[in-house]
Amino acid sequence: MEPRVAEAVARLGRQENEIKLLTAEIERLKNFGCLGISPSLEGLRDENAKLKYRLNFLRKSLQEERSKTAKSMININSCLQEVFGAAIQAAYPDLENPPLVVTPSQQPKFGDYQCNSAMGITQILLKTKEQKVEIAGPGFINVHLRKDFVSKQLSSLLMNGVQPPAVGKRKKVVVDFSSPNIAKEMHVGHLRSTIIGESMCRLFEFAGYDVLRLNHLGDWGTQFGMLIAHLQDKFPDYLTVSPPIGDLQAFYKESKRRFDTEEEFKKRAYQCVVLLQSKNPDFIKAWELICDVSRKEFQKIYNCLDITLIERGESFYQEMMKDIVKEFEDKGFVQVDDGRKIVFVPGFPVPLTIMKSDGGYTYDTSDLAALRHRLREEKADILIYVVDSGQSVHLQTVFAAGQMIGWYDPKVTRVTHAAFGVVLGEDKKKFKTRSGDTVRLIDLLEEGLKRAMDKLKDKERDKVLTAEELRAAQTSVAFGCIKYADLSHNRLNDYVFSFDKMLDDRGNTAAYLLYAFTRIRAIARLANIDEEMLRKAAREEVLILDHEKEWKLGKCILRFPEILQKILEDLLLHTLCDYLYELATTFTEFYDNCYCVEKDRQSGECWPVGLHVPWHKPEHRQCTGCFLVPGGLVLHYQLLQSKCWEDGRQLAQLCHLLSVSRKVEQEL
Secondary structure, X not given: OOHHHHHHXXXXXXXXXXXXXXXXXXXXXXXOOOOOOOHHHHHXXXXXXXXXXXHHHHHHHHHHHHHOOOXXXXXXXXXXXXXXXXXXXXXXXXXXXXXXXXXXXXXXXXXXXXXXXXXXXXXXXXXXXXXXXXXXXXXXXXXXXXXXXXXXXHHHHHHHOOOOOOOOOOOEXXXXXXXXXXXXXXXHHHHHHHHHHHHHHHHHHHOOOEEEEEEOOEOOOOHHHHHHHHHHHHOOOOOOOOOOOOXXXXXXXXXXXXXXXXXXXXXXXXXXXXXXXXXXXHHHHHHHHHHHHHHHHHHHHHHHHOOOOEEOOHHHHHHHHHHHHHHHHHOOOEEEEXXXXXXOOOOOOOOEEEEOOOOOOOHHHHHHHHHHHHHHHOOOOEEEEOOOHHHHHHHHHHHHHHHXXXXXXXXXXXXXXXXXXXXXXXXXXXXXXXXXXXXXXXXXXXXXXXXXXXXXXXXXXXXXXXXXXXXXHHHHHHHHHHHHHHHOOOOOOOEEOOHHHHOOOOOXXXXXXXXXXXXHHXXXXXXXXXXXXXXXXXXXXXXXOOOHHHXXXXXXXXXXXXXXXXXXXXXXXXHHHHHHHHHHHHHHHHHHHOOOEEXXXXXXXXXXXXXXXXXXXXXXXXXXXXXXXXXXXXXXXXXXXXXXXXXXXXXXXXXXXXXXXXXXXXXX
8 A cells, every 4th residue: 555545544443442432432421411512523523534634646547557557757746736625625725716726837937837826725714814914925835846756757758759638538529610712712821720730630649549530621613513514515525524624613603703794694504503403413523523632732732731621511411401400400409580591599699590491401511410419410529610719609608508518528528619810911911912912821821832942052951962852841841831930820820921930930930949940850960869767867867957947948848748638628729839939048158167078079979968977077977967868858859750659659749840851850
């Protein structure tokens, strides 16, 4: 039995024996007419209740710890919350929902973490006290990490690699993102949904969740009537000869112009919609041709950005819509308004229209069908919609309708809208071309490639890299910087798109992190050390953290699990970018102050300090820690590079951030 548990059990036993003796004494006194209750008994009863709570908590914690794999990284913040939570509950057992606030300390002189619950608890207690109480001091509890604890955790990190914290039962996460419209080109507005959604998926996959990526394409609706009618006119033999549509955007604009100006064409377009919805084979064929052209264009962008999606557009849910309407009718939620079937949801003034007056369905019906399918058929535990902020009210209404009709319980299933702001130009207005048109996403990516190549040539990388290596570096820098620039901003806010800023190798940019990572890999190459050597050193030697900079870096590395946990809860990916930037700058401070590699001036031979030099010298003992810590940073960073470790352990990328090839240190 664990010492803490054994001690608590012993104390509890002693208290219970004392209570039995005092209870017997009270019964004896009652027989003589002494009915008062002993203060000692009351005190022991209170103490006994506290001890029972502590014992149960310790047993539960012990069971949870044993259930975790030994390789899981420890979330220090969560551990501290458990400890302080137990202490608060034991001290104030009658206090309902006491505030529990444990955060990293903002000032190192006050320790590494702070518990800021005391003030909140005091305010609650003051409301129940009649006498005056004065508070002196800020009421913070400072926590200082022990160096032997940090050293042990860093050694474990080196031996086991970057591991996700234990998150308990494996849950299913469904993420709806990207979702462009068929027959329309992807524009800069799709950039955020696509990048943020993919990054969230990789984050949940790394944490051990079962993730389903869904692309809710706009592949159904009245617009296909005009597209099919225009296809019939322009390519009458489309059933036998594949039409060379080419520029689908121009094709769409032509059909829209005719729809708006030609009455006869407009009538034919409506007829085409009816025939399409009735599954006429010729019209289904035309619809599939148009969808295929769009898919090929979308896939070019997905390949550039390394996006993985399962297509499940609006057409997928068409057969379910009739049943959706029936279910709402059967449960008495449908009202008829001017021929329309509508559903009012408490708290939302605008109703959902689930059937038009002509019998057709709407986006509301489609979204309800998608929600129900994801909850009932896919059995999602967590459902995330990565859609722009402009759709917030609509989605919240749909979610509330699903809850109202009984599809899910928010206490059990998490359904959330991960909203995001718009991309702005440097004039702080919506990002547009000079002519005022929406910026095509493919044009944006091509411009990024051009800017990245210019940057590489300015640094004369074209003189040392082969043509193939230069192209690989170009795509890595271009797409990595574009993605990181988006992710590094709070998704709830608008942000200004600037190639100059995102390609700058100073500040919180992908370029800066790439160079920091390259420096780490350069140290490893210069010292001729590999991961196995680091793991061996971690197993056999004690990691000493004497220098303030290596101590700072070591603690920074260990904050990774709490950063990950925070993002899993609030879905704000810029937190990870901020952490990576802090990690890189902290490493730079360490690198500038600590000696990592020894070099023989005569032979030119290099070796890592602390791994091949005498241990009796104090400066060598200090630098042992210096080298092992960046080794941990190398392992930490590899998570952002590859989708799996070479030994077969499947680890999906946390997020794109620095989605570059393994040759990055060579290319840069």
